[in-house]
Amino acid sequence: MKAPTVWRHVGRNLVTAWLVLSGLFLLTRGLTDATSYLQTALEADSRIQAAERSQLTRQLLHRAGLDLPLFYISFEPTQGWQWEGTANQYHAWAANLLQGRLGTSYRSSAPVSGLLLEALRYTLPLTVLAAVLSAMVSVGLATTLNGRYPAGRRALLYLLHALQAAPLFLLATGLLLLFANPDVLAWFPAFGLGLEEESATWWQAPGRLLYHLALPVGSLVLMSAPALTIQLDAALQHELRQPYVATARAKGAAPSQVVWRHALRNALLPTITLLTELLPNLVAGAVVVEVLFALPGMGRLLAEAAATQDYPVLLGGVTLVVLARVVAQLLADALYLRTDPRIRLQA
C-alpha cells in the first residue's frame, strides 16, 4: 500500500472522529441545561438563600466558562443569526483539545486526562484480560468443535446462542449470586480489588488481582466469547467445504491439522473485524461490570459523568474511545492485509 493512500485513510478517519466529537460537544452543551450539574448540590443546601442562589449559579457558570456563547454563530428569533467571535465554548474546547488538554472535571476539579488515566489503570487489566481470554476461548472452542469433537458442536452452539442472548447485567449478577454468595458458594469477593491494608508482595500481587477480577472477567468472557465463537465456527464451516480442504484431507492430514494449518487462517478474516472492534470496548470499559463489582474504571467514570452532567469528563472519555476506534479500524485494515495479501486498500 502506498504511503499517500495510508495518510488519506488516516486523515479521513480523523476528520470523521473530529466531526463526531464536535457533534457530541454541541449536542451535550446545546440541548441540556448548563446549570443542571449545579442544581442538585445547590438545592440540597438549605443555607443558601434564594437571592444568593441565582447569583451563585451565574458565578459558577462563569468559572466553568459556560456563560459564553456556544458556537461561532447563534440564532435568536428576535435578532436572527449573529456572529459571536472566537470567545465561545466550542472554540475554547477545540483549542484545548488540539493542545492535548481535555479540560477540568466539574465534580472533582481535577484534570480530565488524569482522571481518565486513573480509570484506565483499573479498566485495562479487566478488559484486556477478558479480551485475551475471549479470543483464546473462542479459537479453542471453534477449532476443537470443527476438528476433534464435531459431535458436541450442535449442543454447544445452542448453549452459546443462549449465552449470547443473555444481557450482561444478568450474567454478571448471576455470577455474583452464585460465586460470591454465602448462601451458595462464597469463592470470590463480592466487590473491588481487595482491602487497602492487605499488603501483597510482588509475587502475590498478580494472583490477588486475578482472584478479585475472576468474576468481572468471567462475566465479560461469558458475554463476548459466544459471539466470537459462533462467528468463527460459521467461517470455519464455510472454509471446511472448500476444495483446498478436500485436497488437504486427501493428502492425509488429520482433522485438527486441517483446521489449524489450512482453514483457520482463511476463517479468521471476519473474526479480525470482531476482535479489533474489541479495542474501543477495552478503553471504554464495561459499565455494568464496573458498577456491579465496584471497580472505578472508565465505564463507571463515564456513566457517573453522564448522570451528573460532568460533560468535560464525558467528552474526554468519548474522545479516547473515538481515537481507539480509529486505531482499531487501521489495525483491522493492517491485519486484513497481513492475513490475506490479495486484499488491497483503496483510498
Added chain:
Amino acid sequence: MKQILFGLVLLVWAGLGLSACSPTTTATSAETIRIRWARDPDNLDPLLVDNPSAFEVTNLLHCSLLKGNEAQNRFVPWLAEAQPTTRPLGDSLLLVTYRLRPQATWDNGSPVLARDVAFTLKVMNCPGLPIERDQATFGFIRNIQLDAHDPRQFTLVCAGQSGDRVSISGDFSILPEYVLDPRGTLRTVPLPQLALPRFQSVAQAFARRYQALNLARHPERLPGCGAYTLTAWQPGRYLTLRRKARWWADSLPAPPPELQAFPPQLTYQVIPDATTATMALRRGEIDLYALMPAAEFARLQHASPDQTSLRFYTTNSYEFLTANFNVRRPALRDALTRQALTYLFDIPALIRATQQGAASPSAGPISPRIARYYNDSLPLPSFSPARAAALLRQARWQRQPDGSWQRQGAQATTERLQLTISYRAGEPSFETVALQFRSAALALGIPVQLHPTEQSLLSRQLRAGEYDMNIRQLAGNPFSYDFTSLLHSRGIGNGNTTGFSTPQTDRLIEAIPLATSPAEKARLLRKFQRALAYERPFSVLYFMRYRVAASRRLGVVPVMGLVPGYEASRIRLEKKPTTR
C-alpha cells in the same frame, strides 16, 4: 495454543492458591469499621465540598464552631465553648460573640485561637480561590473582631438578624493558619478589605500557595482539629481515616456527643450497586450499610442467617416525597382543584408499594417527628375520589357526557382538565406514584400523561415552569425553617418551581426565621402549615425512613434522620466476652 492455555490456567491456579494461602486480614482489620458509600467524595477541598460523602469526611477531619444536634433540634457548641451570645447593631446588623474551647489544639500542639477563625474567614473571602459557594452561604459575615484580652474570643459582624444566621455563622470548618499561611501573610489584612487592590498581591500569592496544595485530591495536606486523619484515599474505591492517638477532646472530663470519637479506624468502601453492597454486608466485607433500599432491607430482616449476624435500625428522616402543582397552569391556578387532585393519591398504598410500609404520612413539609412544630390538628391526606369530584365541582369544573371535566376559563375560553406528570426517569418510587395517580385520575375522567424525563432536562423544565405536575423528593432538617427558596415569591425561577406565592405565605416565611422564641416559631409554623394545607402548592405524600443494617460486631449504632443516617464517630465495637 494448548501450551499457552495450559500456562494461563497454571498462572490462575497458582495466583488463586497463593492468594488463598496468604493472610487476608491484618491486625488493623479487627479495629476497623467498614462503611458502605454509594458515591465517592470526589472533591475534599474544604471550599468545594458539595456531596454527602465529602461532608461526612470533612466533619471527621475538621471541627466547626457549632454542629447540628438532631436530638436537640438545634445547633450546639462544637469547637465553641458555649452557645454564642448575640447583640443587635442598628436595625440590620448582628454581633455574634463566640469563645473557643480552651482545650482545643492543632496537631502540632498549638492552641486553636480566634485568629484561626479570622484566617478561615479570609480564606473564604480570598479572591482567586473558588469561594463562590462560601460567599453565597457565609457572605453575610461581614467582619470579625478579635478580643484584645482573650485570644480565644471573637465577635462576628453579621448582616441580618435572624436566628438561622446565628446558627449558620458557626457552621464552617475552622482551618489551621500554621499549615496554610505559616508566615501569617493574611493576618494584617482586614477581612472587609481583602478584595481591595492594595492587598491584591498578598491575596494572589496566598491563593497560589493554597491551590498548589491540590486539597481537592490531597486533603491529608490540611490536618484539621477533628478526631481523625486521612491515611488513604483511592478515589472510587475506598477512603480510610485513622483516629488520632492523642486528640485534644480526650482531655475533657465528659465530652459531649459532638466530641466523642470511638472507632480507631474508619474505612469507607465505595460500592455503587445495592445488590453488591448487600452481599458484601452479608459476607462481613463491610460492617455498615446505611440508606438501604426498602426491599433489600425487608428481605434481610426476614432471612434467618442474617438475623443472627446483623442488626437492623430504622429512623424517621426529614426527606419527603411531594407531588408539585404548577400553579401557573390555568387548570391548576385555584386551590380547590389542587386540593381535589390531592385526594387521588392513595398514600397508605403507595407507602406499602414503594417503602415496604416504612414511611410516615404528613400533613405538610414539617416532619411529624418534630412534635413542637408539626401541626397535628391538620388531617392527614386521604384517598377519596368522591371527595375529589365534589371539590372539582366547587372549583366550577363540570363533568361532560364523555366523562371528562371542563370549565369556562378567562375570556370565555374552555378549559379541559387534563394533566401531564413529570418525574426523574429511572426512579421506581416516582413511577409507582405517577402510575397510581394516573389510574385514580382516569377512573374519575381526568386524562393524565406520564413524562419520565432525564434529570438535566427535567431540571430545566421545572425552572422554566414547563410542566403540570411533578413528583420530586425534597429534604429538610430540624434546624432551619427558611422556606424562602421553596415557596416565597423571591424564590420563583429558582427553588420555587411551583410558581406559588401569596402575600400571606410570603409574610409568614419572612417572619418564621425572625421568631425570637420557640413558642412564637411554633405558632407561625403551624399557621404556615395550615395555609399550605389549603393552598396545596404541593402535596406531601410521605416522609421517608432511613434504614441501616449493621454487623453485630458493632455495638448499637447511633442512627439519625439526617444524611448519612448514622454518626460514624460514635459507633463502638462490640466488646467480646473474655474467655479463660
